[in-house]
Amino acid sequence: MPLDAQSLRRVIGHFPTGVGVVTTRSETGSIHGLTANAVTSVSLVPPLLLICIDKKARSLLHLERSGIFTVNILAAGQEELSRRFATSGGEKFEGVSYRVGDNGAPLLEGAVGYLECSVWARHEAGDHVIFLGQVERAEARRSDPLVFFRGRYRMLD
Numbered sequence: 001m002p003l004d005a006q007s008l009r010r011v012i013g014h015f016p017t018g019v020g021v022v023t024t025r026s027e028t029g030s031i032h033g034l035t036a037n038a039v040t041s042v043s044l045v046p047p048l049l050l051i052c053i054d055k056k057a058r059s060l061l062h063l064e065r066s067g068i069f070t071v072n073i074l075a076a077g078q079e080e081l082s083r084r085f086a087t088s089g090g091e092k093f094e095g096v097s098y099r100v101g102d103n104g105a106p107l108l109e110g111a112v113g114y115l116e117c118s119v120w121a122r123h124e125a126g127d128h129v130i131f132l133g134q135v136e137r138a139e140a141r142r143s144d145p146l147v148f149f150r151g152r153y154r155m156l157d
């Protein structure tokens with residue numbers, strides 16, 4: 001029998017991750033984003049990463065339509081930004097400083113790094129959609145990331 005959702009969430013929560021905000025820009029110019037830690041490097045040649053997006057997320061439709069996204073790697077101290085983008089709907093970008101990346105998606109100020117992608121493939125996976133992104137541009141600075149572990153935000157010692 002498959003494992004129940006709560007148990008999987010609890011156990012996988014022992015695997016520490018960084019915290020990303022996946023941003024995108026629609027064809028009409030509206031910007032969207034959500035907090036995501038299901039982010040994994042997949043291939044170096046070609047450069048591919050994946051993100052997993054809940055089918056219930058409002059951002060999903062915008063990601064599907066735009067065909068581009070950027071993973072903003074949050075820095076230590078950016079928990080508020082993570083919480084904001086983990087709350088569905090609303091004016092998530094109000095009062096948030098960002099610049100526009102080469103692919104058109106927002107780059108959040110203060111993030112440790114950015115991975116600008118174009119959608120390379122899409123796969124249905126249960127209640128999520130996996131997007132494989134081809135990384136077109138990437139940058140990072142030497143700064144501590146925000147860490148998510150056992151359901152809580154942490155910082156590296």
Ligand SMILES: Cc1cc2nc3c(=O)[nH]c(=O)nc-3n(C[C@H](O)[C@H](O)[C@H](O)COP(=O)(O)O)c2cc1C
Nearest residue numbers: 034035036037038053054057058059086087088089
């Ligand atoms: C630390 C953390 C990690 C998360 N990771 C993901 C993720 O990888 N994929 C996802 O679809 N939702 C993830 N979520 C939940 C979304 O951020 C949340 O459902 C959000 O409200 C979706 O926004 P939207 O409906 O406006 O698109 C995460 C939330 C938190 C707090």
